[in-house]
Amino acid sequence: MPSAVVSDLFFQCEHCGTSLVVDRVAAGMALACQSCGADVTVPQAKEDLAIASGVSPSxxxxxSELQRHLKENESQRTExxxxxxxxxxxxxxxxxxxxxxxxxxxxxxxxxxxxxxET
Ligand SMILES: [Zn+2]
Incomplete structure (x- = not known):
């Protein structure tokens, strides 16, 4: 995967809606918007959020697969x-x-x- 795709983070200014691009290492940091100058917080990349929270579609x-396995396991243990x-x-x-x-x-x-x- 090209490093530019990995390191660039795209998001919109929460104040003026301007599309901003920053390096991913800036995620979570507060920056001044290049367009309106307001302070904006750089969001976490979606992939990073998924890894951090452990919640993604997959x-x-x-x-639920593990829960089914656990239920089956418990049923066999009872048997x-x-x-x-x-x-x-x-x-x-x-x-x-x-x-x-x-x-x-x-x-x-x-x-x-x-x-x-006796005998
Ligand atoms: Zn702005």
Whole structure:
């Protein structure tokens, strides 16, 4: 891109409407109008404003796209969390069942040992 296009800033005097051209580095500064002599504030370039505020048509689209992704992400997180909760409950049941079976094995082994001792 030619540097002249990048560095030149076009705007109108807010008092007399004369079209003024200044270097972009003057953006935000107060100057005397070349035509009417009144103080005018050089505006920020549109591209600079878009970057500074983070709001432009493309970033607005990106924002709604990101919000859709976030919503989908949250919905999947809820689904997976539900699975984990169900399986955690099932795991707890299996652990209790295993504990019961282990205790039962101990009882059976002890009873078997006592009968073996009698004979
Ligand atoms: Zn003027």
């Amino acid at each position: 970033s607005t689209e990106r924002k 997976i969390t539900g699975y984990i909760n169900q399986l955690t409950i099932q795991l707890h049941r299996w652990q209790l069942r295993l504990q019961t079976l282990t205790e039962r094995r101990t009882e059976l082994s002890a009873e078997l040992a006592s009968l073996s001792g």
